[in-house]
Structure formats: C-alpha cells, structure tokens
Amino acid sequence: MALYASDMPTRRRYGSKEQVRAWVVQGVERLGRRELTRRALFFNGQFLLALGGLVPVPAPVQARHDERFPDAYRLTVAGQATATSVLFDGMSKAAMKRNAAAKVDGQCPCEDTGRMFIDIDGDPDLSYEVDCPVHASTPQFVRAGR
Numbered sequence: 113m114a115l116y117a118s119d120m121p122t123r124r125r126y127g128s129k130e131q132v133r134a135w136v137v138q139g140v141e142r143l144g145r146r147e148l149t150r151r152a153l154f155f156n157g158q159f160l161l162a163l164g165g166l167v168p169v170p171a172p173v174q175a176r177h178d179e180r181f182p183d184a185y186r187l188t189v190a191g192q193a194t195a196t197s198v199l200f201d202g203m204s205k206a207a208m209k210r211n212a213a214a215k216v217d218g219q220c221p222c223e224d225t226g227r228m229f230i231d232i233d234g235d236p237d238l239s240y241e242v243d244c245p246v247h248a249s250t251p252q253f254v255r256a257g258r
C-alpha cells in the first residue's frame with residue numbers, strides 16, 4: 113500500500129534497500145496510518161476472494177478495488193518490491209498479524225456466514241459450497257515448519 117502511494121517509479125527496477133525503505137516511509141506519510149490500514153484490509157479482502165478464482169468477487173467490491181488501485185501493473189510492481197523488502201528486512205510478528213487481516217469493501221458473497229454456495233447453472237455436479245476465504249471461522253491456510 114505504502115509503495116503504491118509513494119513516488120516509486122512503476123516501470124523501472126526497484127531502488128536500493130534504502131531507497132525502497134524511503135518510499136515506504138513516504139507512502140505511509142502520504143496516506144496516514146488509518147488510510148493505509150483501511151486500504152490494506154480491503155486489498156487483502158479482494159485478494160482472498162479473487163485467489164484461485166473459486167469465489168466470485170462482487171462487481172461493486174471489484175470496482176472499488178480498481179478505483180483504489182487504477183494501475184494494476186503498479187500494484188504488481190509494488191507487491192514485488194514489498195516482497196523483496198520483506199526478504200531483506202524481515203517482518204515483525206505484529207506486522208504479520210496486521211497483514212493477515214482482511215475485510216470486504218461491501219457485501220461479501222457469504223453474507224458474513226463464512227460459507228457460500230456457488231451455483232453453476234443450477235447443475236449440482238458443477239456447483240459447490242466453499243468456506244469464505246475472508247470470513248471462514250477456521251484458518252484457510254496451514255503454514256509449514258511450525
């Protein structure tokens with residue numbers, strides 16, 4: 113979020129570690145902590161819904177995501193620079209916890225129940241029920257190496 117909002121160039125290689133850190137600080141200062149957190153929550157919510165393509169992303173939710181991040185390529189570049197930054201600098205447990213938080217910017221297809229039925233043309237063989245990647249009561253991912 114911070115890098116997307118910073119002056120980081122979109123179509124060039126990332127800068128040095130120090131430069132990337134400076135862009136992160138610039139983005140945080142530019143957005144403010146509250147807006148940064150809000151955007152990160154909604155970004156993660158949209159990301160989790162879109163992940164794997166099993167769950168429909170409601171059009172209004174996708175539209176607000178696209179409005180917040182009009183340059184999809186820049187969002188990709190910022191994500192890659194963030195991953196590289198985390199590789200070099202690591203991440204605190206508090207940051208990991210913050211980064212795992214997600215929220216849907218609008219009505220979630222599960223209607224906050226944690227489960228959703230995906231109806232494919234009314235065909236019971238094609239249709240399925242799935243845990244909501246944002247609101248499921250149990251974790252969706254198991255991390256190796258614990």
Ligand SMILES: [Zn+2]
Nearest residue numbers: 220222244247
């Ligand atoms: Zn949901």
